[in-house]
Structures are given as C-alpha cells and as structure tokens.
Amino acid sequence: MNLLDFNTRFPDENSCRQYLKTKREQEGVTCNCGGITHYWISTRELWKCKTCGSCQNLRAGTIMEKSHIPVRYWFMTIHLMTSTKKAFSALEIQRQLGMDNYEPVWYMMQKIRKSMGKRDMRYQLQGxxxxxxxxxxxxxxxxxxxxxxxxxxxxxxxxxxxxxxxxxxxxxxxxxxxxxxxxxxxxxxxxxxxxxxxxxxxxxxxxxxxxxxxxxxxxxxxxxxxxxxxxxxxxxxxxxxxxxxxxxxxxxxxxxxxxxxxxxxxxxxxxxxxxxxxxxxxxxxxxxxxxxxRNFQTDLFDRMIVAGAKDTWY
Ligand SMILES: [Zn+2]
Missing domain, CATH: 3.30.420.10 (Ribonuclease H-like superfamily/Ribonuclease H)
Incomplete structure (x- = not known):
C-alpha cells in the first residue's frame, strides 16, 4: 500500500474507525466476564456485552486504548513505520502529522514497537x-x-x-x-x-x-x-x-x-x-x-492493525 492507496482507503477519521471496528469484530470482541456476543451502540461507539451488560469502547484493549490521538493518525504512523525500509524518528512523524506535541507521538511509536515485539515473541527460531x-x-x-x-x-x-x-x-x-x-x-x-x-x-x-x-x-x-x-x-x-x-x-x-x-x-x-x-x-x-x-508479499499494515487491536500496552 503506497501513500495514495492509504488516502483512498482511509480518507477520514470515520473510515479508520469503521476499519478498526471490523478488524476487532473479526478477531472477536471479548468482555471481562468472558462474554463474546455484543450489541454495537453506534451513537456511542461501544460494544455492550449481551451476558453482563458492561460496555467497552472501540479502542479498549488495543494499543490505542486511552490515547487521544485520532485513529487516523495511528493508522498513518503504522503505515509509515511498516511500509518503508527506513525508520522514522518521533520528531519526523510529529512533523508529518502536523501535531503540536512531541510526547504523545513518541509514546504512540513506543507502543507500536512494543506490539511488534510481542508478535515476534510468539515464534522460536529453528535450525x-x-x-x-x-x-x-x-x-x-x-x-x-x-x-x-x-x-x-x-x-x-x-x-x-x-x-x-x-x-x-x-x-x-x-x-x-x-x-x-x-x-x-x-x-x-x-x-x-x-x-x-x-x-x-x-x-x-x-x-x-x-x-x-x-x-x-x-x-x-x-x-x-x-x-x-x-x-x-x-x-x-x-x-x-x-x-x-x-x-x-x-x-x-x-x-x-x-x-x-x-x-x-x-x-x-x-x-x-x-x-x-x-x-x-x-x-x-x-x-x-x-x-x-522483508519478503512478505502481503501488507504489513493490516497485520500490524490486527496485532495492535489485540495487544495492550503495559
Ligand atoms: Zn460481559
């Protein structure tokens, strides 16, 4: 996915939120009580558990939990971090997103890196x-x-x-x-x-x-x-x-x-x-x-969104 494709796929915040919702539902939304069936309350962007009635928002339990950065900025950062061979500094991402503060950008990138590590921890080397x-x-x-x-x-x-x-x-x-x-x-x-x-x-x-x-x-x-x-x-x-x-x-x-x-x-x-x-x-x-x-034909972006939708930052 190049930058033009990204803009076509995710033209605004809403398209990103919709995508996150779809990905999370594909992976399975789970409640603290263990319930796996939910009602979606679109006006508040919440899943309500059919078993116990408790709610969780779109970002709960993901790397974006408690973040005030728009989902589209997260997506753009993940895109930049996974689609190029090069690495980006937090300062450069801050410039590209046009954000005022360095700190939230820096934390966002650390969370993404942490999530990348969690993915790789699931494999053992062989041979x-x-x-x-x-x-x-x-x-x-x-x-x-x-x-x-x-x-x-x-x-x-x-x-x-x-x-x-x-x-x-x-x-x-x-x-x-x-x-x-x-x-x-x-x-x-x-x-x-x-x-x-x-x-x-x-x-x-x-x-x-x-x-x-x-x-x-x-x-x-x-x-x-x-x-x-x-x-x-x-x-x-x-x-x-x-x-x-x-x-x-x-x-x-x-x-x-x-x-x-x-x-x-x-x-x-x-x-x-x-x-x-x-x-x-x-x-x-x-x-x-x-x-x-490096040799994967498929897009790392989607893989990373799935990883980030599952993993929490601790
Ligand atoms: Zn529940």
Whole structure:
C-alpha cells in the first residue's frame, strides 16, 4: 500500500474507525466476564456485552486504548513505520502529522514497537542459528526535564543531558545453506532466516541459557565464538558449534549476525541518534519485525492493525 492507496482507503477519521471496528469484530470482541456476543451502540461507539451488560469502547484493549490521538493518525504512523525500509524518528512523524506535541507521538511509536515485539515473541527460531553479543550505546537520562516535559531522545545526547553507556544485546540469526550458491566471493555462502535481538544484563551461561530457551526451538544448533557463556548451552538446545577464530576472522564464521548488528547500529545512529536505555528493546523490536517480514508479499499494515487491536500496552 503506497501513500495514495492509504488516502483512498482511509480518507477520514470515520473510515479508520469503521476499519478498526471490523478488524476487532473479526478477531472477536471479548468482555471481562468472558462474554463474546455484543450489541454495537453506534451513537456511542461501544460494544455492550449481551451476558453482563458492561460496555467497552472501540479502542479498549488495543494499543490505542486511552490515547487521544485520532485513529487516523495511528493508522498513518503504522503505515509509515511498516511500509518503508527506513525508520522514522518521533520528531519526523510529529512533523508529518502536523501535531503540536512531541510526547504523545513518541509514546504512540513506543507502543507500536512494543506490539511488534510481542508478535515476534510468539515464534522460536529453528535450525542452525548464529549467536553473538552486540554492544549498543544508550543514554541514561532523566526522562523529564525540570518542567516535566519529556526530553527528546534526539537531543538527549547534548551536553549535560544524561550519560551514555553500553548495553548488551543477544543477537540470534537463523542461517541456511544457500540453495543457489554464488561464485561471487563477496556474497555470503548462507542465507538469513528469522532474527531475534534481546537486551541482556547477564552474559554468564545462566543468563544466556535463559534467553536461548525462550527464543530457540530445543532442536536447534547454535554457532558461536569462544565466549564461555555459551559453554552450557546444550542444556537447553541440541547442539553447539564453537568457532574460536581471531576477531578479524569472525565475520566469516558468523557472517549474518555481524551484518545484523552493523545494520541496526547504523539505522539507530542515523535516525534516532540516541536511544534511552529503557527503550532499546523497543527499537530492536521494530528493526527485527521489519527484517523478519522483508519478503512478505502481503501488507504489513493490516497485520500490524490486527496485532495492535489485540495487544495492550503495559
Ligand atoms: Zn460481559
């Protein structure tokens, strides 16, 4: 869907609300009492439960719950975030929507990123998986200034606004032998499958095994460098291939994981400039969500609306 299609499909707020209603009803509206049949009260945009009589509004239980931003702005933001290869800063989205305040736009985008992460958490990686750690620069900043305004991440790194530190990220990338091997020596010998990236505090075997167990199918094989934190990985997965090579050679044994780390860092630096430490996972979610769906023929927009209609922000 390009921008013109978007405008044709969603010319106004009403068309967006109608679409959200249809999607939610397709997914099934559920009441707190467990009731699944409702009356639709169109004048108030509410579903009334046929079992207990309690009401929920159009946005209840979705990522848009309690948000005052028009549904069409949410749709436009989701469209921009999912339809392009590039990433957008909150400042840029604020400009594109013509909104006065930065803060609600920033929160909206964090919610969308969180929802993207929840989607990807439902899958486990399989087969042969390259695993390595990346170190990402984040800022620890007072989130609000003395007037209580959210500090823009874009300006966070300016002098006096918080300090920078490195955060550890465990990066896991499925890779398969290339079915059509290339003779080009610069082309990678393997092709990339799905990717997961999770922030991690503890790089000991306990911390690493905890993440591997959550993210990988137990039948998987991991390929790593010689870091001792991987030494007990076969407690949670089937096989461990350890390649001890000089750092300069590491891109040969773990080609995709290094590409993923480099590309994500380049994007974060180019678009967001700096990222608050509590939000790095959200940016990783967005990066992986789009990377994992790079070959999808269908529109990511509809998928994301369905995801957002189900998931709440917590
Ligand atoms: Zn009910």
């Amino acid at each position: 042969e998986i390259e695993v390595d750690e990346g170190f990402y620069e984040v800022v620890t900043l007072p989130e609000k200034d003395h007037l209580g305004n959210l500090i823009r991440e874009e300006v966070a790194q300016k002098r006096g606004r918080g300090s920078t530190k490195q955060m550890k990220v465990l990066v896991m990338v499925e890779s398969f032998p290339n079915p059509q091997p290339s003779t080009d020596k610069y082309r990678k010998k393997r092709v990339m499958g799905f990717v997961k990236m999770v922030t991690i505090d503890d790089l000991s075997s306990t911390g690493i095994n905890y993440e591997l167990k959550k993210s990988l199918d137990p039948t998987s094989t991991i390929v790593t460098d010689g870091w001792r934190g991987y030494s007990r990985s076969t407690d949670v997965i089937a096989k461990h291939i350890k390649n001890i090579v000089p750092p300069k050679e590491a891109h040969k044994t773990l080609p995709w994981v290094h590409t993923v780390i480099a590309n994500s860092k380049r994007q974060f630096l180019g678009v967001h400039h700096s990222i608050g430490k509590d939000y790095l996972q959200n940016y990783l979610n967005e990066f992986c969500y789009k990377l994992n769906r």
